[in-house]
Amino acid sequence: MKKMFVFLLLILLSLNGVIFAKEKLVISTWGYNGDLLKKYVYAPFEKKYDVEIVLETGNNAARLNKLKLRKGKGTDLIYLASSYTMDAIEAGLIAKIDRSNLPNVSQIYQLARAPFGNDYGPAYTVMRVGIIYDTAQVSDPITSWNDLWRSNLAGKISVPNITTTAGPTIVLMAGRHVNVNAFNKPDLAFKSLRQMKNNVLKTYNRSSNLANMFAQGEISAGVALNFVMSRVKKAVPSAVWVDPVEGSYASINTINVVKGSPNKELAEKFINHVLSEKIQRDIALVKVDSPVNVNVKLSAKETEGLTYGKDLIASFQDVDWGSVNSNKKEWINNWNEIFSN
């Protein structure tokens, strides 16, 4: 009798899981800062809409590739960097968005509202590419992109690999070093990059690699997105962030609804949730993402390591991600010939 009771209880419990299962929202995103994002972004949304958020994590390329192979099935929302967003749109994987479900868009910076047109999702954060260097190791201050070619930095710097979010900006910077536009004169830009090769100990694929190289004393300077700074600073207190005098390169991350998602409206509510003043502030205070909501007011101390403020954002050099994408294959080949040869 007792066994029968336990058996029935188990059946009821499993039925409960089937009948009363919560709606699921599958989000494809990066793996880092997962615990903080869970606490400040996902959990409040789950509570508010009584929904379960399931994460698929990985880098831009791996996640987009999975989405392509599955033809978009099984994922509701995807976080991507600019160039990959464009790639996903061109591959027909992104749903057209209903902006009436995103009232918070009116509160965000103009550059973040519709970076790929009104049909597609907004940017939820803005970053900048700059230089980090260890003041204990580098005596002459680094102030310009051109300093990365200095002979006294031989074997002491690291730059993001071309396949990462910030990677293509290295080619643009190399072009700038010899006063050419890398899109028009790629040969000269790569020749200039070849001249910098002797200074590059290793290119990195993950921000944690860069932090490790600083921590182990392998490098003294590196090009990075600003969110990496807090991690490097923890490992090397004498490290400083530099916005080069020529201006930093801007990089944005977007959230989009995947075409064919059965939870499109809920997915749009999630985007709106991420853009809200409260969530943008909470996530900025723990240094995960820089806010794009103009109503988020932070003190000077709170903005350390973030990309914050109208003036700063206005000073960025725009990157033509469409041209980056159309040149990607050739640029990666040229890059490999320089760094892997």
Next chain:
Amino acid sequence: MNNRLHILLVLPGVLLVAALLVAPLFSLFLDTIPDLEHPFSLYEAFLEKGFHRKIIIRTIRVALITTMICVILAYPCAFFIARYAGRFKAVLIVIAVFPLLLSPVVRSFAWMAILGKNGFFNDLLQFLRIIDEPLQMLYSEVAVIIGLTYLFMPLMILPLVGVIENIEEDLLDSAKSLGAKDSSVFFQIILPLSASGLLVGSILVFTGSLTAYTTPRLLGGDQAMTLSTLIYQNAMTLFEWDAASVIAIIMIASTILVMKIIGSLATRMNPDV
């Protein structure tokens, strides 16, 4: 047991291997042939690039050096374990296979801590006043070979232990009593009689080193790029699955070729292998 029963027993395994190994490999190969007029155009395009050829040579070189170092270092270990008659034999085998029990990432990070500029090795050399400035050891081919040797050494030790255990002690004693030097005993008796273990170990270490991804990625620099990292880049970043398939076929062909060479060397040492 009749023949029909034999076939019935073998059939499920054969079908499974055909469906899960042969068919995908064949499909992979077909992907690399765009049309029958120019069946190898993708291979030609791939091999045309100088840095692709360099990556192929580097990958095979790293795998061969790793295999040779493993052979040299594994023989004394395997001989000691095989001849040890005490109660800690199982412990010795566990110690020998220990590298395989760790995650490749943890293992590589441990080597980063040892070989880094602020790492144990540089600190030791500086403490002993052998060097003034720390040496750059990480992010090089040498670092990759060290990492791979550590990782695959158990795959060389275990087959060697198996075959050395089967060599009669009397045989070695007889040779010595007839005046053979230790080196002659090793080259003329132990080496030929352990050729089958050497063959298995070499194939496992070579194949593992040729296809390793995490260790070259973490310990190697850009100039230590290998075929597996190139496959990843083509498949996952460029979405160039055809190019990735070409590299995969080249890796399979290189493995088969080197396995054949190692096999014929082993047969030369001992025709029974």
